[in-house]
Amino acid sequence: MGDGVTLWALFFGNRVTAGREMKIVWRMTGAGNLTMTATGPDGSTVSPSWGPEPHGGSSYNRPGEEWGTGWVFPVAGCWTISASRSPGQAHLTLRVA
Numbered sequence: 001m002g003d004g005v006t007l008w009a010l011f012f013g014n015r016v017t018a019g020r021e022m023k024i025v026w027r028m029t030g031a032g033n034l035t036m037t038a039t040g041p042d043g044s045t046v047s048p049s050w051g052p053e054p055h056g057g058s059s060y061n062r063p064g065e066e067w068g069t070g071w072v073f074p075v076a077g078c079w080t081i082s083a084s085r086s087p088g089q090a091h092l093t094l095r096v097a
Contacts, residue, residue, distance in 0.1 A: 004088025005030040008062040018076045027062035030085030041077030
């Protein structure tokens with residue numbers, strides 16, 4: 001879901017598991033730096049374990065510029081990742097096993 005921007009995600013793995021790092025490549029429209037946080041089932045927030053790192057390009061052909069991140073979600077449940085760039089923000093909710 002996006003407000004003024006579009007967001008695409010490419011997961012490097014079959015399953016997002018609590019306590020294990022998951023690499024995600026993002027494509028997001030807009031301008032400027034990408035900032036991201038995730039909110040967990042208990043309302044706690046985490047930042048990426050690394051990134052967002054801008055990528056020069058790849059074969060992941062979606063609108064916007066490309067960024068890489070690593071995430072470690074500490075507990076299982078539904079997590080909502082919030083991403084912001086000018087002029088808006090987008091959210092992706094995922095289930096962590």
